[in-house]
Amino acid sequence: MDPARLPGFLLRRGIKAAVVILAIVVCNFFLIHAAPGDPASVIAGQSGAADERYLAQLRTQFGLDRPLLEQLWIYVRGVLSLDLGYSHRQQMGVATLIGQRLPATLLLTGAAFVFAVVGGVTLGALAARRVGTWADTAITVLALTFYATPIFWVGLMLVLLFSVVLGWLPSFGMYTVGADYTGLTAMLDIAKHLILPALTLGLFYLAVYARLTRATMLEVADQDFVKTARAKGVPEGRILRRHILRNAMLPVITFAGIQAGQLIGGSILVETVFAWPGIGRLAFEALLARDYPVLLGVFFCTSAMVVLFNLFTDLLYALVDPRVEVAG
Protein backbone atom coordinates (compact mmCIF):
# COMPACT_ATOMS: atom_id res chain seq x y z
CA MET A 1 0.00 0.00 0.00
CA ASP A 2 1.05 3.56 -0.69
CA PRO A 3 2.55 4.78 2.62
CA ALA A 4 0.95 8.22 2.16
CA ARG A 5 -2.50 6.64 2.49
CA LEU A 6 -1.69 4.80 5.67
CA PRO A 7 -2.90 7.47 8.15
CA GLY A 8 -6.32 7.65 6.51
CA PHE A 9 -6.58 3.86 6.51
CA LEU A 10 -5.62 3.70 10.17
CA LEU A 11 -8.11 6.41 11.06
CA ARG A 12 -11.02 4.65 9.32
CA ARG A 13 -10.19 1.29 10.89
CA GLY A 14 -9.73 3.00 14.26
CA ILE A 15 -13.19 4.58 14.08
CA LYS A 16 -14.70 1.25 13.12
CA ALA A 17 -13.00 -0.44 16.08
CA ALA A 18 -14.20 2.29 18.43
CA VAL A 19 -17.79 1.83 17.22
CA VAL A 20 -17.60 -1.91 17.86
CA ILE A 21 -16.22 -1.37 21.37
CA LEU A 22 -18.96 1.14 22.12
CA ALA A 23 -21.57 -1.32 20.86
CA ILE A 24 -20.18 -3.96 23.23
CA VAL A 25 -20.56 -1.58 26.18
CA VAL A 26 -24.17 -0.89 25.18
CA CYS A 27 -24.72 -4.63 24.77
CA ASN A 28 -23.40 -5.20 28.32
CA PHE A 29 -25.74 -2.55 29.66
CA PHE A 30 -28.79 -4.14 28.12
CA LEU A 31 -27.72 -7.57 29.32
CA ILE A 32 -27.79 -6.28 32.89
CA HIS A 33 -31.26 -4.90 32.31
CA ALA A 34 -32.52 -7.99 30.50
CA ALA A 35 -31.71 -10.18 33.50
CA PRO A 36 -34.67 -11.16 35.59
CA GLY A 37 -34.86 -9.19 38.82
CA ASP A 38 -33.43 -5.91 40.02
CA PRO A 39 -30.44 -4.62 37.99
CA ALA A 40 -28.81 -3.49 41.22
CA SER A 41 -28.73 -7.04 42.54
CA VAL A 42 -27.37 -8.21 39.18
CA ILE A 43 -24.58 -5.66 39.38
CA ALA A 44 -23.83 -6.64 42.96
CA GLY A 45 -23.87 -10.36 42.23
CA GLN A 46 -26.86 -12.48 43.14
CA SER A 47 -25.13 -14.59 45.73
CA GLY A 48 -26.34 -12.61 48.68
CA ALA A 49 -23.01 -10.91 49.04
CA ALA A 50 -24.60 -7.46 48.96
CA ASP A 51 -26.56 -5.87 51.79
CA GLU A 52 -29.43 -3.39 51.42
CA ARG A 53 -27.20 -0.36 51.92
CA TYR A 54 -24.85 -1.42 49.16
CA LEU A 55 -27.81 -2.00 46.83
CA ALA A 56 -29.15 1.45 47.63
CA GLN A 57 -25.73 2.91 46.93
CA LEU A 58 -25.62 1.07 43.61
CA ARG A 59 -29.05 2.40 42.68
CA THR A 60 -27.92 5.99 43.17
CA GLN A 61 -24.53 5.34 41.57
CA PHE A 62 -26.12 3.95 38.43
CA GLY A 63 -29.16 6.19 38.69
CA LEU A 64 -31.51 3.21 38.46
CA ASP A 65 -34.45 5.47 39.24
CA ARG A 66 -33.71 7.71 36.25
CA PRO A 67 -34.70 7.26 32.59
CA LEU A 68 -33.05 4.33 30.77
CA LEU A 69 -31.09 6.51 28.34
CA GLU A 70 -29.57 8.51 31.14
CA GLN A 71 -28.58 5.29 32.89
CA LEU A 72 -26.97 4.10 29.68
CA TRP A 73 -24.96 7.31 29.48
CA ILE A 74 -23.75 6.92 33.07
CA TYR A 75 -22.75 3.32 32.40
CA VAL A 76 -20.93 4.06 29.13
CA ARG A 77 -19.07 6.96 30.73
CA GLY A 78 -17.99 4.68 33.55
CA VAL A 79 -16.68 1.89 31.32
CA LEU A 80 -14.87 4.26 28.97
CA SER A 81 -12.97 5.70 31.92
CA LEU A 82 -11.98 2.06 32.61
CA ASP A 83 -14.21 1.79 35.65
CA LEU A 84 -15.49 -1.74 35.10
CA GLY A 85 -17.33 -1.90 38.40
CA TYR A 86 -16.58 -3.53 41.71
CA SER A 87 -16.58 -7.19 42.62
CA HIS A 88 -18.24 -7.38 45.99
CA ARG A 89 -17.25 -11.02 46.28
CA GLN A 90 -13.53 -10.47 45.80
CA GLN A 91 -13.49 -7.03 47.44
CA MET A 92 -11.62 -5.60 44.51
CA GLY A 93 -12.19 -3.46 41.44
CA VAL A 94 -12.98 -5.52 38.34
CA ALA A 95 -10.37 -3.67 36.28
CA THR A 96 -7.67 -4.53 38.86
CA LEU A 97 -8.76 -8.16 38.95
CA ILE A 98 -8.59 -8.47 35.18
CA GLY A 99 -5.29 -6.60 35.07
CA GLN A 100 -3.75 -9.12 37.47
CA ARG A 101 -4.89 -12.09 35.41
CA LEU A 102 -4.26 -10.72 31.93
CA PRO A 103 -0.52 -11.56 31.62
CA ALA A 104 -1.14 -15.28 32.23
CA THR A 105 -3.85 -15.37 29.54
CA LEU A 106 -1.70 -13.46 27.06
CA LEU A 107 1.14 -15.89 27.66
CA LEU A 108 -1.14 -18.90 27.14
CA THR A 109 -2.99 -17.63 24.05
CA GLY A 110 0.24 -16.23 22.59
CA ALA A 111 2.08 -19.52 23.00
CA ALA A 112 -0.88 -21.48 21.61
CA PHE A 113 -1.16 -19.10 18.66
CA VAL A 114 2.54 -19.30 17.74
CA PHE A 115 2.46 -23.09 18.08
CA ALA A 116 -0.66 -23.31 15.89
CA VAL A 117 0.63 -20.99 13.15
CA VAL A 118 4.17 -22.38 12.95
CA GLY A 119 3.04 -26.00 13.25
CA GLY A 120 0.02 -25.55 11.00
CA VAL A 121 1.84 -23.77 8.19
CA THR A 122 4.69 -26.29 8.30
CA LEU A 123 2.35 -29.29 8.21
CA GLY A 124 0.17 -27.66 5.53
CA ALA A 125 3.19 -26.91 3.35
CA LEU A 126 4.39 -30.49 3.81
CA ALA A 127 0.99 -31.87 2.86
CA ALA A 128 0.81 -29.62 -0.21
CA ARG A 129 4.24 -30.79 -1.41
CA ARG A 130 3.28 -34.41 -0.99
CA VAL A 131 -0.31 -34.35 -2.22
CA GLY A 132 -1.94 -37.77 -2.17
CA THR A 133 0.76 -39.50 -0.09
CA TRP A 134 0.23 -40.96 3.36
CA ALA A 135 1.56 -37.76 4.97
CA ASP A 136 -1.15 -35.76 3.21
CA THR A 137 -3.84 -38.18 4.31
CA ALA A 138 -2.54 -38.20 7.89
CA ILE A 139 -2.71 -34.41 8.08
CA THR A 140 -6.26 -34.38 6.69
CA VAL A 141 -7.37 -37.01 9.22
CA LEU A 142 -5.68 -35.06 12.03
CA ALA A 143 -7.55 -31.92 11.00
CA LEU A 144 -10.92 -33.74 10.91
CA THR A 145 -10.23 -35.26 14.34
CA PHE A 146 -9.45 -31.97 16.04
CA TYR A 147 -12.44 -30.28 14.40
CA ALA A 148 -14.67 -32.77 16.17
CA THR A 149 -13.10 -33.01 19.62
CA PRO A 150 -14.23 -30.79 22.50
CA ILE A 151 -11.22 -28.73 23.57
CA PHE A 152 -11.71 -29.35 27.30
CA TRP A 153 -11.74 -33.08 26.67
CA VAL A 154 -8.47 -32.89 24.71
CA GLY A 155 -7.01 -31.14 27.76
CA LEU A 156 -8.24 -33.86 30.11
CA MET A 157 -6.89 -36.61 27.86
CA LEU A 158 -3.47 -34.90 27.70
CA VAL A 159 -3.49 -34.69 31.50
CA LEU A 160 -4.40 -38.36 31.68
CA LEU A 161 -1.55 -39.32 29.35
CA PHE A 162 1.29 -36.96 30.28
CA SER A 163 0.59 -36.34 33.98
CA VAL A 164 -1.26 -39.36 35.31
CA VAL A 165 0.14 -42.23 33.23
CA LEU A 166 3.59 -40.99 32.21
CA GLY A 167 4.14 -38.41 34.96
CA TRP A 168 6.20 -36.16 32.66
CA LEU A 169 4.45 -32.84 33.00
CA PRO A 170 2.50 -30.96 35.69
CA SER A 171 -1.24 -30.86 35.16
CA PHE A 172 -2.15 -27.98 37.35
CA GLY A 173 -1.45 -24.26 37.81
CA MET A 174 1.33 -22.06 36.50
CA TYR A 175 4.10 -22.55 39.10
CA THR A 176 5.23 -25.33 41.37
CA VAL A 177 3.54 -24.47 44.64
CA GLY A 178 5.97 -23.61 47.44
CA ALA A 179 9.08 -23.99 45.30
CA ASP A 180 9.90 -20.25 45.17
CA TYR A 181 12.15 -20.50 42.14
CA THR A 182 13.86 -17.37 40.85
CA GLY A 183 15.39 -16.31 37.56
CA LEU A 184 15.93 -18.98 34.95
CA THR A 185 14.57 -21.87 37.02
CA ALA A 186 11.33 -19.93 37.55
CA MET A 187 11.01 -19.38 33.80
CA LEU A 188 11.67 -23.05 33.12
CA ASP A 189 9.10 -23.95 35.73
CA ILE A 190 6.46 -21.77 34.04
CA ALA A 191 7.42 -23.16 30.63
CA LYS A 192 6.91 -26.71 31.93
CA HIS A 193 3.47 -25.79 33.23
CA LEU A 194 2.65 -24.02 29.97
CA ILE A 195 3.24 -26.98 27.64
CA LEU A 196 0.00 -28.91 28.18
CA PRO A 197 -2.42 -25.93 28.20
CA ALA A 198 -0.78 -24.33 25.16
CA LEU A 199 -0.80 -27.66 23.33
CA THR A 200 -4.50 -28.17 24.13
CA LEU A 201 -5.50 -24.71 22.97
CA GLY A 202 -3.23 -24.79 19.94
CA LEU A 203 -3.98 -28.24 18.49
CA PHE A 204 -7.40 -27.30 17.09
CA TYR A 205 -6.02 -24.21 15.33
CA LEU A 206 -3.00 -26.14 14.16
CA ALA A 207 -5.39 -28.43 12.33
CA VAL A 208 -7.27 -25.44 10.89
CA TYR A 209 -4.12 -23.68 9.68
CA ALA A 210 -2.71 -26.88 8.22
CA ARG A 211 -5.84 -27.38 6.10
CA LEU A 212 -5.92 -23.74 5.06
CA THR A 213 -2.24 -23.62 4.12
CA ARG A 214 -2.52 -26.85 2.15
CA ALA A 215 -5.53 -25.60 0.17
CA THR A 216 -4.11 -22.16 -0.68
CA MET A 217 -0.65 -23.51 -1.52
CA LEU A 218 -2.15 -25.93 -4.01
CA GLU A 219 -4.15 -23.07 -5.49
CA VAL A 220 -1.19 -20.69 -5.75
CA ALA A 221 1.12 -23.37 -7.15
CA ASP A 222 -1.11 -23.56 -10.23
CA GLN A 223 -0.83 -19.89 -11.09
CA ASP A 224 1.06 -18.37 -13.99
CA PHE A 225 3.68 -16.48 -12.02
CA VAL A 226 4.85 -19.75 -10.49
CA LYS A 227 5.15 -21.32 -13.94
CA THR A 228 7.08 -18.23 -15.10
CA ALA A 229 9.47 -18.48 -12.17
CA ARG A 230 9.99 -22.15 -12.90
CA ALA A 231 10.52 -21.47 -16.61
CA LYS A 232 13.21 -18.91 -15.96
CA GLY A 233 15.04 -21.44 -13.80
CA VAL A 234 14.42 -20.29 -10.24
CA PRO A 235 15.42 -23.11 -7.87
CA GLU A 236 12.49 -25.14 -6.54
CA GLY A 237 13.13 -24.30 -2.85
CA ARG A 238 13.15 -20.59 -3.60
CA ILE A 239 9.91 -20.85 -5.59
CA LEU A 240 8.31 -22.56 -2.64
CA ARG A 241 9.47 -19.96 -0.13
CA ARG A 242 9.34 -16.72 -2.09
CA HIS A 243 6.54 -17.31 -4.56
CA ILE A 244 4.12 -19.86 -3.16
CA LEU A 245 4.34 -19.69 0.62
CA ARG A 246 4.30 -15.88 0.78
CA ASN A 247 1.08 -15.71 -1.19
CA ALA A 248 -0.44 -18.60 0.71
CA MET A 249 0.13 -16.73 3.97
CA LEU A 250 -2.52 -14.11 3.16
CA PRO A 251 -5.60 -16.22 3.99
CA VAL A 252 -3.81 -17.45 7.09
CA ILE A 253 -3.49 -13.86 8.34
CA THR A 254 -7.14 -13.15 7.60
CA PHE A 255 -8.18 -16.30 9.37
CA ALA A 256 -6.04 -15.55 12.41
CA GLY A 257 -8.00 -12.31 12.82
CA ILE A 258 -11.35 -14.06 12.50
CA GLN A 259 -10.37 -16.78 14.95
CA ALA A 260 -9.01 -14.45 17.66
CA GLY A 261 -12.35 -14.40 19.50
CA GLN A 262 -12.61 -18.17 19.47
CA LEU A 263 -9.06 -18.52 20.77
CA ILE A 264 -9.96 -16.35 23.77
CA GLY A 265 -13.21 -18.28 24.28
CA GLY A 266 -11.30 -21.55 24.15
CA SER A 267 -8.86 -20.25 26.76
CA ILE A 268 -11.72 -20.13 29.29
CA LEU A 269 -12.13 -23.88 28.95
CA VAL A 270 -8.41 -24.61 28.89
CA GLU A 271 -7.69 -22.40 31.89
CA THR A 272 -10.51 -24.12 33.76
CA VAL A 273 -9.11 -27.57 33.02
CA PHE A 274 -5.52 -26.67 33.95
CA ALA A 275 -6.27 -24.16 36.74
CA TRP A 276 -4.22 -21.64 34.77
CA PRO A 277 -4.50 -18.32 36.65
CA GLY A 278 -5.68 -16.17 33.72
CA ILE A 279 -8.88 -14.27 32.93
CA GLY A 280 -10.53 -17.45 31.69
CA ARG A 281 -10.14 -19.02 35.10
CA LEU A 282 -11.31 -15.71 36.58
CA ALA A 283 -14.44 -15.92 34.42
CA PHE A 284 -15.06 -19.48 35.57
CA GLU A 285 -14.73 -18.50 39.24
CA ALA A 286 -17.04 -15.54 38.63
CA LEU A 287 -19.47 -17.90 36.93
CA LEU A 288 -19.60 -20.23 39.93
CA ALA A 289 -20.22 -17.27 42.23
CA ARG A 290 -22.59 -15.56 39.76
CA ASP A 291 -20.33 -12.52 40.10
CA TYR A 292 -21.81 -10.60 37.14
CA PRO A 293 -19.60 -7.48 37.26
CA VAL A 294 -16.55 -9.68 36.71
CA LEU A 295 -18.24 -11.67 33.92
CA LEU A 296 -19.32 -8.50 32.13
CA GLY A 297 -15.85 -7.05 32.63
CA VAL A 298 -14.23 -10.15 31.11
CA PHE A 299 -16.63 -9.98 28.16
CA PHE A 300 -15.82 -6.31 27.57
CA CYS A 301 -12.09 -6.79 27.99
CA THR A 302 -11.79 -9.85 25.73
CA SER A 303 -13.96 -8.22 23.06
CA ALA A 304 -11.75 -5.13 23.12
CA MET A 305 -8.70 -7.38 22.77
CA VAL A 306 -10.21 -9.11 19.75
CA VAL A 307 -11.07 -5.78 18.13
CA LEU A 308 -7.51 -4.54 18.64
CA PHE A 309 -6.09 -7.77 17.28
CA ASN A 310 -8.31 -7.44 14.20
CA LEU A 311 -7.06 -3.91 13.71
CA PHE A 312 -3.54 -5.28 13.84
CA THR A 313 -4.20 -8.07 11.29
CA ASP A 314 -5.90 -5.57 8.97
CA LEU A 315 -2.81 -3.42 9.11
CA LEU A 316 -0.51 -6.39 8.65
CA TYR A 317 -2.53 -7.53 5.66
CA ALA A 318 -2.37 -4.09 4.08
CA LEU A 319 1.41 -3.99 4.57
CA VAL A 320 2.03 -7.51 3.29
CA ASP A 321 -0.28 -7.33 0.28
CA PRO A 322 0.15 -4.11 -1.68
CA ARG A 323 -2.95 -4.91 -3.73
CA VAL A 324 -5.28 -4.37 -0.79
CA GLU A 325 -7.34 -1.31 -1.41
CA VAL A 326 -7.50 1.11 1.48
CA ALA A 327 -11.21 1.65 1.01
CA GLY A 328 -13.71 0.04 3.32
Next chain:
Amino acid sequence: MRDFWARFSRNRGAVVGLVILVLVMLMAALAPVIFPGTPWDMAAAPFLPPGEMGMLLGSDSLGRDVASGIAHGARVSLMVGAVSTVAALGIGVTLGAIAGYAGGWVDDALMRFTEFFQTIPSFILAILLVAIFSPSIASIVFAIAIVSWPPVARVVRAEFLGLRSREFVQAAECLGKSRIAIMVGDILPNALSPIVVLASLMVATAILLESALSFLGLGDPNLMTWGFLIGSGRSVIRLAWWMSVFPGVAIFLTVLALNLVGEGLSDALNPRLARGRA
Protein backbone atom coordinates in the same frame (compact mmCIF):
# COMPACT_ATOMS: atom_id res chain seq x y z
CA MET B 1 -33.13 -38.42 -5.51
CA ARG B 2 -31.30 -41.55 -6.67
CA ASP B 3 -28.74 -39.27 -8.26
CA PHE B 4 -28.31 -37.45 -4.98
CA TRP B 5 -27.78 -40.69 -3.10
CA ALA B 6 -25.27 -41.91 -5.66
CA ARG B 7 -23.18 -38.79 -5.28
CA PHE B 8 -23.50 -38.85 -1.48
CA SER B 9 -22.41 -42.47 -1.20
CA ARG B 10 -19.40 -41.89 -3.43
CA ASN B 11 -17.91 -40.10 -0.40
CA ARG B 12 -17.01 -43.05 1.81
CA GLY B 13 -16.48 -40.88 4.89
CA ALA B 14 -19.99 -39.49 4.54
CA VAL B 15 -21.51 -42.97 4.56
CA VAL B 16 -19.54 -43.90 7.68
CA GLY B 17 -20.70 -40.64 9.26
CA LEU B 18 -24.31 -41.38 8.41
CA VAL B 19 -24.07 -44.85 9.96
CA ILE B 20 -22.60 -43.44 13.19
CA LEU B 21 -25.25 -40.73 13.27
CA VAL B 22 -28.09 -43.24 12.86
CA LEU B 23 -26.60 -45.35 15.68
CA VAL B 24 -26.42 -42.32 17.99
CA MET B 25 -30.04 -41.47 17.13
CA LEU B 26 -31.09 -45.05 17.87
CA MET B 27 -29.26 -44.90 21.20
CA ALA B 28 -31.07 -41.64 22.03
CA ALA B 29 -34.45 -43.05 21.03
CA LEU B 30 -34.00 -46.33 22.89
CA ALA B 31 -32.39 -44.86 26.03
CA PRO B 32 -35.53 -45.24 28.20
CA VAL B 33 -35.88 -48.87 27.02
CA ILE B 34 -32.27 -49.98 27.49
CA PHE B 35 -31.75 -47.97 30.67
CA PRO B 36 -35.14 -47.58 32.33
CA GLY B 37 -35.40 -45.09 35.16
CA THR B 38 -33.45 -41.87 35.45
CA PRO B 39 -29.68 -41.81 34.87
CA TRP B 40 -29.37 -39.84 38.13
CA ASP B 41 -30.17 -42.83 40.34
CA MET B 42 -27.52 -44.90 42.06
CA ALA B 43 -27.23 -48.15 40.14
CA ALA B 44 -24.18 -49.80 41.69
CA ALA B 45 -21.26 -49.22 44.02
CA PRO B 46 -19.35 -46.03 43.21
CA PHE B 47 -16.03 -46.07 41.28
CA LEU B 48 -16.65 -49.39 39.51
CA PRO B 49 -14.32 -49.81 36.52
CA PRO B 50 -15.90 -50.64 33.15
CA GLY B 51 -17.24 -54.17 32.84
CA GLU B 52 -17.72 -54.86 36.53
CA MET B 53 -21.11 -55.76 38.01
CA GLY B 54 -22.97 -55.18 34.78
CA MET B 55 -21.69 -51.62 34.49
CA LEU B 56 -20.61 -51.69 30.84
CA LEU B 57 -18.78 -48.36 31.04
CA GLY B 58 -18.28 -48.27 34.80
CA SER B 59 -20.02 -46.24 37.46
CA ASP B 60 -19.29 -42.71 38.61
CA SER B 61 -18.40 -41.30 42.03
CA LEU B 62 -22.04 -41.53 43.18
CA GLY B 63 -22.60 -44.99 41.76
CA ARG B 64 -24.50 -43.80 38.70
CA ASP B 65 -24.24 -45.84 35.52
CA VAL B 66 -21.99 -44.00 33.01
CA ALA B 67 -23.48 -45.89 30.05
CA SER B 68 -26.98 -44.85 31.06
CA GLY B 69 -25.81 -41.25 31.40
CA ILE B 70 -24.33 -41.34 27.90
CA ALA B 71 -27.49 -42.85 26.37
CA HIS B 72 -29.77 -40.33 28.07
CA GLY B 73 -27.29 -37.54 27.32
CA ALA B 74 -27.55 -38.34 23.62
CA ARG B 75 -31.19 -37.21 23.69
CA VAL B 76 -30.24 -33.82 25.13
CA SER B 77 -27.27 -33.30 22.82
CA LEU B 78 -29.17 -34.13 19.64
CA MET B 79 -32.20 -32.13 20.73
CA VAL B 80 -30.19 -29.04 21.66
CA GLY B 81 -28.19 -29.35 18.45
CA ALA B 82 -31.28 -29.60 16.27
CA VAL B 83 -33.46 -26.98 17.98
CA SER B 84 -30.77 -24.33 18.32
CA THR B 85 -29.78 -24.86 14.69
CA VAL B 86 -33.37 -24.35 13.58
CA ALA B 87 -33.54 -21.17 15.67
CA ALA B 88 -30.21 -19.90 14.30
CA LEU B 89 -31.37 -20.69 10.76
CA GLY B 90 -34.51 -18.68 11.42
CA ILE B 91 -32.53 -15.59 12.41
CA GLY B 92 -29.79 -16.03 9.82
CA VAL B 93 -32.01 -16.81 6.84
CA THR B 94 -34.35 -13.90 7.60
CA LEU B 95 -31.59 -11.32 8.01
CA GLY B 96 -29.51 -12.69 5.13
CA ALA B 97 -32.51 -12.80 2.78
CA ILE B 98 -33.52 -9.23 3.59
CA ALA B 99 -29.95 -7.96 3.22
CA GLY B 100 -29.35 -9.75 -0.07
CA TYR B 101 -32.71 -8.90 -1.63
CA ALA B 102 -33.03 -5.30 -0.44
CA GLY B 103 -29.41 -4.27 -1.02
CA GLY B 104 -28.38 -0.66 -0.46
CA TRP B 105 -28.25 0.76 3.06
CA VAL B 106 -30.38 -2.06 4.50
CA ASP B 107 -27.77 -4.55 3.32
CA ASP B 108 -24.98 -2.34 4.69
CA ALA B 109 -26.58 -1.98 8.10
CA LEU B 110 -27.44 -5.67 8.43
CA MET B 111 -23.96 -6.76 7.40
CA ARG B 112 -22.34 -4.42 9.95
CA PHE B 113 -24.65 -5.97 12.55
CA THR B 114 -23.58 -9.46 11.45
CA GLU B 115 -19.91 -8.46 11.51
CA PHE B 116 -20.33 -7.22 15.06
CA PHE B 117 -21.61 -10.60 16.18
CA GLN B 118 -18.76 -12.32 14.38
CA THR B 119 -16.14 -10.15 16.07
CA ILE B 120 -17.14 -10.54 19.71
CA PRO B 121 -15.94 -13.72 21.44
CA SER B 122 -19.03 -15.84 20.92
CA PHE B 123 -18.36 -18.43 23.60
CA ILE B 124 -18.04 -15.76 26.29
CA LEU B 125 -21.28 -14.16 25.11
CA ALA B 126 -22.99 -17.55 25.30
CA ILE B 127 -21.72 -18.04 28.87
CA LEU B 128 -22.98 -14.58 29.83
CA LEU B 129 -26.42 -15.18 28.33
CA VAL B 130 -26.91 -18.53 30.02
CA ALA B 131 -25.58 -17.26 33.36
CA ILE B 132 -27.77 -14.16 33.36
CA PHE B 133 -30.96 -15.92 32.25
CA SER B 134 -30.13 -18.85 34.58
CA PRO B 135 -29.28 -22.26 33.12
CA SER B 136 -32.19 -24.07 31.52
CA ILE B 137 -32.68 -25.88 28.26
CA ALA B 138 -34.44 -22.78 26.84
CA SER B 139 -31.67 -20.34 27.77
CA ILE B 140 -29.02 -22.70 26.40
CA VAL B 141 -30.80 -23.07 23.06
CA PHE B 142 -31.35 -19.31 22.95
CA ALA B 143 -27.67 -18.55 23.69
CA ILE B 144 -26.40 -21.03 21.08
CA ALA B 145 -28.78 -19.63 18.46
CA ILE B 146 -27.67 -16.06 19.22
CA VAL B 147 -24.00 -16.85 18.68
CA SER B 148 -24.32 -19.12 15.66
CA TRP B 149 -26.53 -17.31 13.14
CA PRO B 150 -23.93 -14.96 11.52
CA PRO B 151 -22.44 -17.46 9.04
CA VAL B 152 -25.96 -18.35 7.87
CA ALA B 153 -26.78 -14.69 7.27
CA ARG B 154 -23.62 -14.24 5.21
CA VAL B 155 -24.19 -17.33 3.07
CA VAL B 156 -27.88 -16.58 2.48
CA ARG B 157 -27.11 -12.95 1.63
CA ALA B 158 -24.53 -14.01 -0.95
CA GLU B 159 -27.01 -16.46 -2.51
CA PHE B 160 -29.81 -13.90 -2.62
CA LEU B 161 -27.47 -11.29 -4.05
CA GLY B 162 -26.58 -13.68 -6.87
CA LEU B 163 -30.16 -14.79 -7.57
CA ARG B 164 -31.91 -11.44 -7.23
CA SER B 165 -31.25 -10.25 -10.78
CA ARG B 166 -31.92 -13.58 -12.48
CA GLU B 167 -34.71 -13.82 -15.06
CA PHE B 168 -37.09 -15.96 -13.02
CA VAL B 169 -37.05 -13.36 -10.26
CA GLN B 170 -37.65 -10.55 -12.74
CA ALA B 171 -40.51 -12.57 -14.19
CA ALA B 172 -42.04 -12.98 -10.75
CA GLU B 173 -41.68 -9.24 -10.16
CA CYS B 174 -43.43 -8.51 -13.46
CA LEU B 175 -46.27 -10.79 -12.41
CA GLY B 176 -46.77 -8.48 -9.47
CA LYS B 177 -45.89 -10.96 -6.75
CA SER B 178 -45.19 -9.43 -3.36
CA ARG B 179 -41.58 -9.17 -2.21
CA ILE B 180 -42.07 -11.65 0.58
CA ALA B 181 -43.67 -14.14 -1.80
CA ILE B 182 -40.71 -13.79 -4.17
CA MET B 183 -38.16 -14.17 -1.38
CA VAL B 184 -39.82 -17.21 0.16
CA GLY B 185 -41.33 -18.83 -2.91
CA ASP B 186 -38.87 -18.12 -5.70
CA ILE B 187 -35.42 -17.31 -4.35
CA LEU B 188 -35.20 -19.35 -1.14
CA PRO B 189 -35.81 -22.76 -2.77
CA ASN B 190 -32.89 -22.05 -5.12
CA ALA B 191 -30.63 -21.10 -2.23
CA LEU B 192 -31.37 -24.21 -0.18
CA SER B 193 -28.36 -26.41 -0.87
CA PRO B 194 -25.67 -24.29 0.86
CA ILE B 195 -28.08 -23.78 3.75
CA VAL B 196 -28.54 -27.54 4.17
CA VAL B 197 -24.78 -28.13 4.18
CA LEU B 198 -24.23 -25.33 6.67
CA ALA B 199 -27.03 -26.62 8.90
CA SER B 200 -25.41 -30.04 9.32
CA LEU B 201 -22.15 -28.39 10.39
CA MET B 202 -24.05 -26.07 12.72
CA VAL B 203 -25.67 -28.98 14.55
CA ALA B 204 -22.14 -30.27 15.17
CA THR B 205 -20.94 -26.91 16.50
CA ALA B 206 -24.04 -26.55 18.65
CA ILE B 207 -23.40 -29.95 20.26
CA LEU B 208 -19.81 -28.90 21.02
CA LEU B 209 -21.04 -25.60 22.48
CA GLU B 210 -23.66 -27.27 24.64
CA SER B 211 -21.12 -29.75 25.97
CA ALA B 212 -18.72 -26.90 26.80
CA LEU B 213 -21.46 -24.98 28.61
CA SER B 214 -22.54 -27.95 30.68
CA PHE B 215 -18.90 -28.82 31.35
CA LEU B 216 -18.61 -25.38 32.99
CA GLY B 217 -21.69 -26.16 35.08
CA LEU B 218 -24.11 -24.19 32.93
CA GLY B 219 -26.18 -27.16 31.80
CA ASP B 220 -29.85 -27.59 32.59
CA PRO B 221 -29.73 -28.92 36.17
CA ASN B 222 -32.54 -31.38 35.43
CA LEU B 223 -30.97 -32.99 32.39
CA MET B 224 -28.12 -35.47 32.12
CA THR B 225 -25.65 -34.29 29.45
CA TRP B 226 -22.31 -35.42 28.07
CA GLY B 227 -20.60 -32.21 29.12
CA PHE B 228 -21.91 -32.61 32.66
CA LEU B 229 -20.55 -36.16 32.82
CA ILE B 230 -17.08 -35.01 31.79
CA GLY B 231 -17.24 -32.04 34.16
CA SER B 232 -18.18 -34.19 37.13
CA GLY B 233 -15.63 -36.88 36.29
CA ARG B 234 -12.74 -34.51 35.83
CA SER B 235 -11.89 -34.03 39.50
CA VAL B 236 -11.42 -37.78 39.95
CA ILE B 237 -9.62 -38.41 36.66
CA ARG B 238 -6.59 -39.81 38.51
CA LEU B 239 -8.76 -42.52 40.10
CA ALA B 240 -11.39 -43.15 37.44
CA TRP B 241 -10.46 -42.35 33.84
CA TRP B 242 -13.63 -43.95 32.42
CA MET B 243 -15.93 -41.24 33.79
CA SER B 244 -14.45 -38.56 31.55
CA VAL B 245 -13.16 -40.67 28.66
CA PHE B 246 -16.39 -42.32 27.44
CA PRO B 247 -18.67 -39.25 27.32
CA GLY B 248 -15.91 -37.46 25.39
CA VAL B 249 -15.77 -40.31 22.89
CA ALA B 250 -19.54 -39.96 22.46
CA ILE B 251 -19.22 -36.24 21.69
CA PHE B 252 -16.31 -36.85 19.35
CA LEU B 253 -18.09 -39.56 17.36
CA THR B 254 -21.32 -37.59 17.04
CA VAL B 255 -19.62 -34.36 15.98
CA LEU B 256 -17.30 -36.20 13.60
CA ALA B 257 -20.28 -38.00 12.06
CA LEU B 258 -22.11 -34.71 11.52
CA ASN B 259 -19.04 -33.11 9.92
CA LEU B 260 -18.61 -36.10 7.60
CA VAL B 261 -22.28 -36.05 6.64
CA GLY B 262 -21.94 -32.31 5.99
CA GLU B 263 -19.07 -32.92 3.58
CA GLY B 264 -21.07 -35.66 1.87
CA LEU B 265 -24.07 -33.36 1.51
CA SER B 266 -21.82 -30.69 0.09
CA ASP B 267 -20.47 -33.15 -2.49
CA ALA B 268 -23.96 -34.36 -3.36
CA LEU B 269 -25.53 -30.92 -3.64
CA ASN B 270 -22.66 -29.14 -5.42
CA PRO B 271 -21.25 -31.80 -7.74
CA ARG B 272 -19.09 -29.28 -9.59
CA LEU B 273 -17.32 -28.14 -6.42
CA ALA B 274 -16.74 -31.72 -5.31
CA ARG B 275 -14.88 -32.62 -8.47
CA GLY B 276 -12.70 -29.55 -8.19
CA ARG B 277 -11.74 -30.33 -4.63
CA ALA B 278 -10.55 -33.88 -5.09
